[in-house]
Amino acid sequence: MAVPDSLTAWREFVARRNIEPEHLTTDQLAAMTADEKDLYDESRFAWLGADIVIETKDLATIDRQVRIIRARLAAQRSTAGRTLALTGRAGVGKSTIAMLMGKRHEKAVRDKLDSSTPAESIAPVVYLVVPPASTPKMLMRAIARWIGMQVPRGWDAATILDRTVAVLHELKTSMVIVDEVHNLRTNRAAGADAASTLKALTERLDAAIIYCGIDLLNSDLLAGEMGRQIRARTKVYDIRTYSYGGAADRELWAELVAGMEALLPLAEHVPGTLDTPEMSDYLWNRTGGSIGSLRNLLGDAAIEAIFDSTEKITRPGLDAVILDQEAVRGQAAYSTTPQKAPTKSAKASKSEVG
Incomplete structure (x- = not known):
């Protein structure tokens, strides 16, 4: 299955079951x-x-950290919540694990739904792949497109942000997975503005935030003043190859x-x-x-x-x-x-x- 590039595709991903064939x-x-x-x-x-994930020490630790972040959502607060960032070199399973966390979260939320709540009325998880060289408007349009929200040509990034936040509240979104986040280059004006817009989005949602990216500890995302602000609220888990x-x-x-x-x-x-x-x-x-x-x-x-x-x-x-x-x-x-x-x-x- 391709990367879930829309809410419809994500729901199909969550519903999908890999069936192990009989060993004949x-x-x-x-x-x-x-x-x-x-x-x-x-x-x-x-x-x-x-994408079958083997239950490893990394997976167990990440699952526990996600559950801790989700538990913190019960608190009444006026400041931004904690964020978990999964990093490592390409091929170590960052995206696969993050999507598994999203799948588990969505299932847990839906298991608690009242029978009268239409399944299509909520979107517990948003999965976003950051476009390369993102500007604030590109980033917000990508999120809006993912949830199926129409964006008039004349809307600026701030307007799209306001409308997107309103829709995500209506959809009761409680987890946002931001993949390929290393594409946000905070040492460039457009990238720093896009990272600032993403930060503003996450601050306005009562949602667990998971970032995924390559070599984030040495990336532009965590550099400079904007990087310092992101670091202050982000736990970074480095998924390494086996020694x-x-x-x-x-x-x-x-x-x-x-x-x-x-x-x-x-x-x-x-x-x-x-x-x-x-x-x-x-x-x-x-x-x-x-x-x-x-x-x-x-x-x-x-x-x-x-x-x-x-x-x-x-x-x-x-x-x-x-x-x-x-x-x-x-x-x-x-x-x-x-x-x-x-x-x-x-x-x-x-x-x-x-």
């Missing part, structure tokens, strides 16, 4: 008709391409690999094949410890195994996968051979996103 045996596959096999393979491709230096680090990586391996719906794949010191080393070196790159590597290898009917992950199959460039850069950065990983690891659980 080779005999069961052989007994299928061609049409049945095609349908089963389509369900497997959909599963392997879905591999000590025994505890290697154990966490092994757990992640084992958790992802358990999700592979391949008839011939033997559980535990990837849970060895050699394969753990290999997978970490190939991905630089990136959870997104690991998911893509295993997913692509699994799809290839379905295409060629081998139905299992092999080292040659993994070698043949072309990685994303962020993973290639990570591989180059961590080119030294790591220490051996532990031979046993716990299986990680999964959490549905889209």
Whole structure:
């Protein structure tokens, strides 16, 4: 599913359920008709391409911080609330986790709705992707467009802001996710004004605010006077790639690999094949410890195994996968051979996103 670029698309995302296909045996596959096999393979491709979040320490910590911020919304206050910013390099799962937080929040709100409240009358979550080189008007038009609000040509940013705030109050919006927030360059006049407008929006809403962006700790967003004001009310959580230096680090990586391996719906794949010191080393070196790159590597290898009917992950199959460039850069950065990983690891659980 594409990034939810409208309220309608967001509602479809929240309602979407990823269905894990049954893990069939080779005999069961052989007994299928061609049409049945095609349908089963389509369900497997959909599963392997879905944004399934493994329950990690990062996810648990972020979920707790979001719940704390949401709890603070119960207070009667006249000052801006706290904001959570998720940062890190590309591919570590910032947007995926933020969208999962939004999905959980929306479900929690809707579960408490009175049966007489029309589902379409509220929008607990707004998800905004900041346009590059945003001006205040561009930013506010993007939010207005997302919620389906018509913006007359003559309205300026302040007018759009006023009307947007009014509509968001009507929709009972209580969480705003601002993705690609590193696109706000506060060291430039237009960017600083756009950041100021975003700050004004969040101050006028009783909503939990989640920012997502690349390398925010060193970004223009948190620099200068405007950056100082944003920093004063923002908790920053840095999502990092997995380390591999000590025994505890290697154990966490092994757990992640084992958790992802358990999700592979391949008839011939033997559980535990990837849970060895050699394969753990290999997978970490190939991905630089990136959870997104690991998911893509295993997913692509699994799809290839379905295409060629081998139905299992092999080292040659993994070698043949072309990685994303962020993973290639990570591989180059961590080119030294790591220490051996532990031979046993716990299986990680999964959490549905889209």
